[in-house]
Amino acid sequence: KQEVTQIPAALSVPEGENLVLNCSFTDSAIYNLQWFRQDPGKGLTSLLLIQSSQREQTSGRLNASLDKSSGRSTLYIAASQPGDSATYLCAVRGRGSTLGRLYFGRGTQLTVWP
Amino acid sequence: NAGVTQTPKFRILKIGQSMTLQCTQDMNHNYMYWYRQDPGMGLKLIYYSVGAGITDKGEVPNGYNVSRSTTEDFPLRLELAAPSQTSVYFCASGEGGEQYFGPGTRLTVT
Numbered sequence: 007k008q009e010v011t012q013i014p015a016a017l018s019v020p021e022g023e024n025l026v027l028n029c030s031f032t033d034s035a036i037y038n039l040q041w042f043r044q045d046p047g048k049g050l051t052s053l054l055l056i057q058s059s060q061r062e063q064t065s066g067r068l069n070a071s072l073d074k075s076s077g078r079s080t081l082y083i084a085a086s087q088p089g090d091s092a093t094y095l096c097a098v099r100g101r102g103s104t105l106g107r108l109y110f111g112r113g114t115q116l117t118v119w120p
Numbered sequence: 121n122a123g124v125t126q127t128p129k130f131r132i133l134k135i136g137q138s139m140t141l142q143c144t145q146d147m148n149h150n151y152m153y154w155y156r157q158d159p160g161m162g163l164k165l166i167y168y169s170v171g172a173g174i175t176d177k178g179e180v181p182n183g184y185n186v187s188r189s190t191t192e193d194f195p196l197r198l199e200l201a202a203p204s205q206t207s208v209y210f211c212a213s214g215e216g217g218e219q220y221f222g223p224g225t226r227l228t229v230t
Contacts, residue, residue: 010162038217049210049223057217095162097219107153107178108212108219110162 008033012096012111019086019118027081027114029096034074040108041070041081042095050095054081058101086118122146124222126211132228133201141196141225143211151214152194153178154186156207157224163210169194201229 009032019025029039038057042050054063054070056079062071069082083090093115097108127142145152150171155163165178169188183205185197194213198205206229211222 040218042221047226050221052218052220055218097163107165107168108155108163110155110164112160112162 008036008098008100008109010096010098010109010111012094012114014114015112016115017117019116021086021088021118021120023086023118024082024084025086025116027083027094027096027116029079029081029111031077031079031098031109033100034077035101036074037099037101039070039072039079040097040099041068041079042097044093044095044113046092053094083116086116088118088120090118091116124211124213124220126209126222126225128225129223130226132230133198135201135203135229137201138197138199139201141198141209141211141227143194143196143222144192145194145211145213145220146192147213147215147220148191149213149215149220150191152188153212153214153219154184154194154196155210155212156180157210158207166196166209198227203229205229 011030013028040055041053056063056072067084072079093113095113096111124145153168154166157163164180167186169175209225212219
């Protein structure tokens, strides 16, 4: 069974810092990996989707990398802002498994203070 | 284009009551999913559907039922609500890649 772990569970940084969120998964046979943002009491917003054949994806100040062989992904946030404060979830989609279901980590709760 | 919509946003149930959580998507996706999220935990799959008339169990299906009579709608039924079903419920849809999530339903069973 696929297990997804996110480290750290919580992170508090001053505005302007560059930071890295980590995600690891136990089964490297994945179809893709998706990073989500979740604001308190809200739904999930997709940030980046990396296909298994890709090494990284970028969107604005966000960069996500994927090392499938070692079962790891990182989300890099450049020049963090208070508006980045949220919980960040990593999810993997298994290849050939339950028809597209996602396996989620518990998330990293990020606080960026001014 | 509303994406994935869920109703209600909040609900309080008494133990033993039943209710249906509604989910509708307007992206013509064949794949739809129900997840639950407990505090401090990742999302866990309850049920999924790969098209109208086809549903199957996920990781935590006990106490729930689903149906899929149309491509757009995927309601989740709770029978005999229990305190362990207190959670936030998310519906999602997708087609071959990214999944799109609804805003969630926060359910409390007391």
